[in-house]
Amino acid sequence: MSLEKYHGVIPAFYACYDDNNEVSPERCRKLARHLVNKGVKGLYVGGSSGECIYLEKEERMATLEAVMAEIKGECTVIAHVGCNNTHESMQLAAHAESLGVDAIASIPPIYFHLPEYSIAQYWNDISSAAPHTDFVIYNIPQLAGVALTPSLFTEMRKNPQVIGVKNSSMPTQDIDTFVRIGGENCVVFNGPDEQFVSGRAIGAAGGIGGTYGAMPELFLKMDALVREGRYKEAEPIQHEVNAIISELCACKGNMYAVIKGVLKINEGLELGSVRKPLTGLQDGDWPKVEIAAKHIKEAIAKYC
Secondary structure (H helix, E strand, C coil), X not given: CCXXXXXXXXXXXXCCECCCCCECHHHXXXXXXXXXXXXXXXXXXXXXXXXXXXXXXXXXXXXXXXXXXXXXCCEEEEEECCCCCHHHHHHHHHHHHHHCCCEEEECCCCCCCXXXXXXXXXXXXXXXXXXXXXXXXXXXXXXXXXXXCHHHHHHHCCCCCEEEEEECCCCHHHHHHHHHHHCCCCEEEXXXXXXXXXXXXXXXXXXXXXXXXXXXXXXXXXXXXXXXXXXXXXXXXXXXXXXXHHHHCCCCCCHHHHHHHHHHHHHCCCCCCCCCCCCXXXXXXXXXXXXXXXXXXXXXXXXX
């Protein structure tokens, strides 16, 4: 089984709202087209960057439908379908398969700290609702409160649909662990954007990240250099990216509200704000958004 379609830069897709803060299929299509035209490998729809836990099931379906209507067949699409209950997660999984996505993904159940056998059952139930679609485990313990352990991953690899891990834990060692356990026909994605180069160096075959969409050119350049083994040339770009990420996180408004402001300045994209309880841009934030947007433009001109 070839997993090449998962190798490379896969931006995490942002929630796109209209002026009334309702999901906008039109704006979803515009963002999808913009990113695909930049040359990314694929899109990760409905995850953390898509504000998934604050959207209704129907809104998540509408977002994915808009994306697939715009770019189906042009790039890889991974749909995050995890909810905090199995029933709706399975509905989202079946819906994603009906649209022809390449893979579905899911966080573990959050809030209650469930035993590993319950988490495995949750993921296997979701997978069973999309029996012809690859499944990616989303490991983000700092937010989910539950970590993917070697024993749980070993158990999940018994499911032939489980082809990889989106690893957003901070230790790069976790990537190495999952690569070794997964073996052949398994792909591990680097999650933390700040360690794109180091994550790739230790074995990640691709990356899925929340800031890729704000500056895809920089991540595509790092990806190209990594593929050629030119890590020392990729290193200063990673340092520049990390400085930009610090700027994106320097406002009172949530980082995704800042990114949407950056995309409005640099790309002319209107994506709305963020869904409460996330905080939108506040008084005094806009000058910082402009600084980040300018920094991105300068970095692209310098390295790309």
